[in-house]
Structure formats: structure tokens, C-alpha cells
Amino acid sequence: MNWWQYFGARRAPFPRDPAPEAVFPTxxxxxxxxxxxxxxxxxxxxxxxxxxxxxxxxxxxxxxxxxxxxxxxxxxxxxxxxxxxxxxxxxxxxxxxxxxxxxxxxxxxxxxxxxxxxxxxxxxxxxxxxxxxxxxxxxxxxxxxxxxxxxxxxxxxxxxxxxxxxxxxxxxxxxxxxxxxxxxxxxxxVPPFTAAEPADYLIHQLRQVGIDRPVFTDAAVNAAHEWAQGRPRRLNAWARACLLAAFVAQQTVIDDGIVATAQAELQWTQPLTPKGGRPA
Structure with missing residues (x-):
């Protein structure tokens, strides 16, 4: 089973090159x-x-x-x-x-x-x-x-x-x-997303692949806006990371715990600090 099938999706959501008819109508x-x-x-x-x-x-x-x-x-x-x-x-x-x-x-x-x-x-x-x-x-x-x-x-x-x-x-x-x-x-x-748009964007993208139920909690949506800073590309990466983390944890809802796991993985560009306090 692919990770998106676990959520009942027809294909992977949040694509990098959406079809014109699937673009979020901002x-x-x-x-x-x-x-x-x-x-x-x-x-x-x-x-x-x-x-x-x-x-x-x-x-x-x-x-x-x-x-x-x-x-x-x-x-x-x-x-x-x-x-x-x-x-x-x-x-x-x-x-x-x-x-x-x-x-x-x-x-x-x-x-x-x-x-x-x-x-x-x-x-x-x-x-x-x-x-x-x-x-x-x-x-x-x-x-x-x-x-x-x-x-x-x-x-x-x-x-x-x-x-x-x-x-x-x-x-x-x-x-x-x-x-x-x-x-x-x-x-x-082109302006960035407003604080209200990420919630609608997430719902829109999930519906494009056949997911009609709530997946992200309100707290997760707030985290999405803070993380993405109004940029759809960052929001897509964040959403995919959250869904993958939820799949690994066998959860069907993105909550605070899943968000923390996903965002920790998205921080891969930060220098690793091993035990002892010095960057690797």
C-alpha cells in the first residue's frame, strides 16, 4: 500500500505540478x-x-x-x-x-x-x-x-x-x-497566502485526490501557516511530510505530535548537533 492510499487518496496529494483545473483558486x-x-x-x-x-x-x-x-x-x-x-x-x-x-x-x-x-x-x-x-x-x-x-x-x-x-x-x-x-x-x-488561506488550501488539495474527511486538526493548520510563511511550495512540502509521518505512525489525523515529527525532519538543512554539543 502506498502512503496516500492509507488515507483513501486516489493519488499522491500536494503535487509539485498540479493540473490547471486543480490549482487552488486564490x-x-x-x-x-x-x-x-x-x-x-x-x-x-x-x-x-x-x-x-x-x-x-x-x-x-x-x-x-x-x-x-x-x-x-x-x-x-x-x-x-x-x-x-x-x-x-x-x-x-x-x-x-x-x-x-x-x-x-x-x-x-x-x-x-x-x-x-x-x-x-x-x-x-x-x-x-x-x-x-x-x-x-x-x-x-x-x-x-x-x-x-x-x-x-x-x-x-x-x-x-x-x-x-x-x-x-x-x-x-x-x-x-x-x-x-x-x-x-x-x-x-504575487502576494503570499493570508492567515486564513492555508486551511482552505489543505482542504482543496485533499479533495482533489478524493479525501473529503478532516485530516489536519486546527492546531496543525495553525502550524502550517507559521511554517509555510504564506508560500505554497513550503506548504506542500510540510503537508507531504506530515502525511508521511502519520502513515509511519499509523495515524489518520495530523495532530501536534505528527506535526512535530514532520517539522523535525524538514529541518534537515540545519547542522546536526551530536552529544557533546559540537556540530557534526
Whole structure:
């Protein structure tokens, strides 16, 4: 028997990559859905930021996967720290199924032409999502101006979404990036869970796998909020650890004792202190 079957679940709860229809419906999700509609209509630039572990990628994946494929062409790129402007355009060319020229300027021209053709001739608006955009160097962010500058800066055949940590906002505030910053249509900072949301989140996630009975006590839910600090990723790890600890103890309810066991295991990053008082 798998540990989740012990609780009557159809599959393991609290997955790292939930299906779009199973994502917890937070107010932030509703706000971002409305903002995405505006960005698509305006063919604009959206900056979506938030601290690590708040579910930005999950939120964006949920929104983009719901787009009508006959109207939109999503292009999702996960940015790396060593990206240059050439890397950016080569990745776009690859996702657009274009042959990649040897010269960077030819690659840029080919990408821009493909984006223009996709919108004007095929009737599908490219939606470019650059995840982990806080890794982009200021020079690459500056180069994004050419990506959204068409017809003498009067239109753009795409919508551009930059997703990243709070550091992205700090970079965009730099003086050399003022020209690109002026092209940002809107910016949204994903908030952490409120004190009331973890309880609903835990119930929602358990119901997604067929568990309709109470599993976490009120004290356990309070501990969850304190541990997770409003971050869904931490909350998922905490919940899985609690359920595994309960399975080992053959308990069906997560109480204070189970929480203490689980949180002790989650502290594995802390230095071990053996008998004698000196760290191992």
C-alpha cells in the first residue's frame, strides 16, 4: 500500500505540478486572469513578480494553458543565468521551428518576421513567457525593446510576459532600462497566502485526490501557516511530510505530535548537533 492510499487518496496529494483545473483558486489567480486578458487585448508587456515559492510558474502555466490555441501561440522559455541576447533569440527561433542562421542579426530578423507573420497572416497572437526573468542581464532586458517595437513603435505582434523574483523589479528600476520600463503595460506582485488561506488550501488539495474527511486538526493548520510563511511550495512540502509521518505512525489525523515529527525532519538543512554539543 502506498502512503496516500492509507488515507483513501486516489493519488499522491500536494503535487509539485498540479493540473490547471486543480490549482487552488486564490484572489491572485483571478486578478492575474483579468490582467492577462488586458495584456492580450493590448498586445502589451506584463511583469509578474513574487518571492520564491509563491507559485508564479504554476499560476502562469494555468493561465496560458487555458488560452484558445486557435487564437494564441504560447512560447514558454525558462531563462538561465548565462543568457545573452543571442541566446534569447536562438531559443525563440527554436520554439518557432525556424532554421537558426549563423549571424545573430539574421536570427533576430527571422524571429521578428515569424512573429509578425504568425499574427497578421495566421491569426494567432504569440504570447511569449520568459520565466525566471530575474536572471536576465540589464543588456538583455534592454534588447527586449526591439522585440516589442514594430511599425515605428506603434504596434507589436505579440504579448510579452516577464515572470521572476522581486529582483526583476529592482533591475527594471535601473536608469538605463527606463525606455523598456515605459513599455511595460502593467506589473503585478504575487502576494503570499493570508492567515486564513492555508486551511482552505489543505482542504482543496485533499479533495482533489478524493479525501473529503478532516485530516489536519486546527492546531496543525495553525502550524502550517507559521511554517509555510504564506508560500505554497513550503506548504506542500510540510503537508507531504506530515502525511508521511502519520502513515509511519499509523495515524489518520495530523495532530501536534505528527506535526512535530514532520517539522523535525524538514529541518534537515540545519547542522546536526551530536552529544557533546559540537556540530557534526
Amino acid at each position: 484572489p491572485a489567480l483571478a486578478e492575474c486572469r483579468a490582467r492577462l486578458d488586458h495584456i492580450l487585448a493590448e498586445r502589451g508587456v506584463w511583469v509578474l513578480t513574487g518571492e520564491s515559492g509563491l507559485g508564479k510558474t504554476t499560476l502562469m502555466r494555468t493561465l496560458v494553458q487555458a488560452l484558445n490555441p486557435n487564437q494564441y501561440h504560447p512560447l514558454y522559455l525558462a531563462v538561465a543565468e548565462d543568457w545573452t541576447t543571442r541566446t534569447l533569440y536562438r531559443q525563440l527561433a527554436y520554439d518557432l521551428n525556424l532554421p537558426i542562421p549563423h549571424r545573430p542579426l539574421e536570427t533576430q530578423r527571422a524571429v521578428r518576421q515569424a512573429l509578425w507573420t504568425e499574427t497578421t497572416q495566421h491569426g494567432r497572437l504569440p504570447v511569449i513567457v520568459l520565466d525566471e526573468s530575474h536572471w536576465l542581464a540589464p543588456a538583455v532586458l534592454q534588447a527586449l525593446r526591439t522585440l516589442v517595437n514594430f511599425a515605428m513603435d506603434t504596434t507589436a505582434p505579440l504579448a510579452l510576459i516577464l515572470v521572476g523574483h522581486t529582483e526583476l523589479r529592482h533591475k527594471l528600476a535601473l536608469q538605463p532600462l527606463e525606455a523598456f520600463r515605459e513599455r511595460v503595460t502593467m506589473a503585478f506582485h
